[in-house]
Amino acid sequence: MAESCCGKPVAKIIKVADFEAGLIGLDQALHIVHSAGVTDDEELMAELLRSIRDFGNYVSSSRENDYKKALLREYRNYVANLQREACEENAQTQKH
Numbered sequence: 001m002a003e004s005c006c007g008k009p010v011a012k013i014i015k016v017a018d019f020e021a022g023l024i025g026l027d028q029a030l031h032i033v034h035s036a037g038v039t040d041d042e043e044l045m046a047e048l049l050r051s052i053r054d055f056g057n058y059v060s061s062s063r064e065n066d067y068k069k070a071l072l073r074e075y076r077n078y079v080a081n082l083q084r085e086a087c088e089e090n091a092q093t094q095k096h
Contacts, residue, residue: 017070049067
């Protein structure tokens, strides 16, 4: 999880629909939602949106659906990276 030198969440820029948005605490939000074990896409999107708002990010109601789609994409990438890291770690363990 990316954090600044002071332990505060860092901003990450992601593509949302036709623009880029900087979100504070995205990595932490992804971790929180993943740790909660949410699997339903609609619930995932709602929880991700709530979580990034909890970190102080403003999302206008007219752009909520765009953010939800972008957050779900980021979440899927996050989970894929976790799975890839686990496979690599497992492969390293089996070599020794």
